[in-house]
Ligand SMILES: [Fe+2]
């Protein structure tokens with residue numbers, strides 16, 4: 238059978254702020270006419286930073302995109318937002334390719350990923366939520382976002398460009414034909430997809446959280462006043478969409494998500510496969 242649902246769709250890198258590039262691919266969703274972003278980030282400042290390392294399935298394209306933007310010998314930092322395989326898929330390769338790079342993690346992330354990728358301790362830097370990372374011409378801020386699927390998750394904010402890397406937060410499906418910006422997703426589809434992904438694929442505990450405590454976390458992230466929000470599983474969020482995205486995020490504990498594809502959808506997908 239030629240059905241290959243997890244082959245990534247290649248998308249070109251996009252400069253989303255000065256010297257700040259979103260490395261992109263997308264994955265067709267199984268059982269639904271949707272696709273899902275699989276992004277990472279490069280900040281090409283004085284000390285270049287690679288933010289997350291994409292997936293094994295996307296290795297060749299990702300390494301090609303990365304090395305087209307930055308000389309691997311110049312990469313000084315590899316920031317890993319959390320220990321899921323769609324964020325650490327090429328960490329071993331980048332470690333080898335970029336001998337001057339230090340891996341920015343935390344104690345918990347190091348421990349949780351040690352069985353798959355062993356980073357030499359002398360190449361580690363541990364930064365906890367609220368911690369800062371001086372990368373020469375800017376100081377980046379590590380933040381625990383309100384929603385995550387690993388306890389090690391840290392978002393990363395660059396105050397010099399106003400770009401927030403939100404890790405898995407703000408995840409949403411997009412049309413089967415990938416788009417560059419959430420503004421290109423029909424608004425009802427964005428709202429429903431955003432709720433479906435956060436409740437079903439990231440944080441099923443959202444319906445159990447204390448509303449006031451959660452709202453305070455969202456307010457704190459919003460207070461950064463990010464100009465552009467990018468993350469692993471969403472097209473770029475820019476302009477007026479930033480405020481809408483935070484509204485969607487704030488509403489999650491009170492939002493009843495649509496159902497996710499079930500066994501019947503799987504059978505339909507299999508029946509329609511070539
Ligand atoms: Fe994740």
Ligand SMILES: [Fe+2]
Nearest residue numbers: 321323405469
């Ligand atoms: Fe992810």
